[in-house]
Amino acid sequence: MKSSLFVEEELIYFREGLFGFEEYKTFIPLPVDETSDVVLCLQSTQDPGLSFIIMNPFYLKEDYQPDLSPADYKKLGTEDATLLSFYVICVIGTSSEKSTVNLKCPIVVNTENRQAVQVILASEEYRMRHTLNEFQKKGE
Amino acid sequence: MLVLQRKKGETLLIGDNIRISVVEVSSDSVKLAVEAPKEVKILRGELEEAIIVNQESVMDKAHIDDVKRIIQRDIH
Numbered sequence: 001m002k003s004s005l006f007v008e009e010e011l012i013y014f015r016e017g018l019f020g021f022e023e024y025k026t027f028i029p030l031p032v033d034e035t036s037d038v039v040l041c042l043q044s045t046q047d048p049g050l051s052f053i054i055m056n057p058f059y060l061k062e063d064y065q066p067d068l069s070p071a072d073y074k075k076l077g078t079e080d081a082t083l084l085s086f087y088v089i090c091v092i093g094t095s096s097e098k099s100t101v102n103l104k105c106p107i108v109v110n111t112e113n114r115q116a117v118q119v120i121l122a123s124e125e126y127r128m129r130h131t132l133n134e135f136q137k138k139g140e
Numbered sequence: 141m142l143v144l145q146r147k148k149g150e151t152l153l154i155g156d157n158i159r160i161s162v163v164e165v166s167s168d169s170v171k172l173a174v175e176a177p178k179e180v181k182i183l184r185g186e187l188e189e190a191i192i193v194n195q196e197s198v199m200d201k202a203h204i205d206d207v208k209r210i211i212q213r214d215i216h
Contacts, residue, residue: 018194019187019190019191019194020190020191020192020194020195021194032204032207032208032211033207033208033211033212035211035212036211036212038211039207039211041199049201050198051198051199051201052194052197052198052199053197053199053207089193089194089197090197091193091196091197092199092203092206092207092210093206094206095210095214096210096213096214099210099214102190102193102194102197104186104190105190105193105194118190118194120184120186120187120190128189128190128193129193132210132214133214136214
């Protein structure tokens with residue numbers, strides 16, 4: 001019998017997996033903290049021990065500009081950029097100075113068919129380890 | 141390390157069964173074709189780093205309270 005622990009409409013499917021985790025194809029974004037919808041936990045449906053903290057990159061950096069390649073659009077099954085949502089993976093340490101975010105390799109989701117890919121952006125502006133405190137708004 | 145110069149259409153052979161050809165050259169990039177046996181792993185350099193960063197990113201649920209604290213204190 002199949003368990004229906006996860007809501008199917010909320011699942012996202014990585015045909016190629018995430019880099020280094022190619023065998024894990026299905027994930028679900030879950031809330032981490034009730035007070036925030038900016039940060040989510042991307043939970044594998046295959047392995048309860050496998051999850052990643054993901055964030056909305058535009059919250060960190062309003063002018064974030066992830067330019068995808070034609071091959072990326074093909075994998076997502078759309079050329080319509082308005083259908084896409086973006087997430088970036090974080091490594092959370094004990095403080096924001098010790099936490100990093102990977103703007104170079106966003107996760108892109110086609111919100112219509114729930115297909116997702118992790119890409120490596122060509123832009124040299126984005127790195128795999130930006131510390132979180134880089135993005136703190138001045139005066140806060 | 142061996143450094144050598146190749147032109148468009150020229151090739152390079154590594155061992156007995158790996159052949160790399162220069163397909164296209166532009167001002168800031170080179171398109172290469174690699175012919176190698178299936179068992180030879182070929183990765184773009186940045187992909188290797190992306191794998192390492194992803195591996196470091198796996199969430200340790202034991203630290204969920206740290207994560208919540210940082211979200212509340214530093215992100216909001």
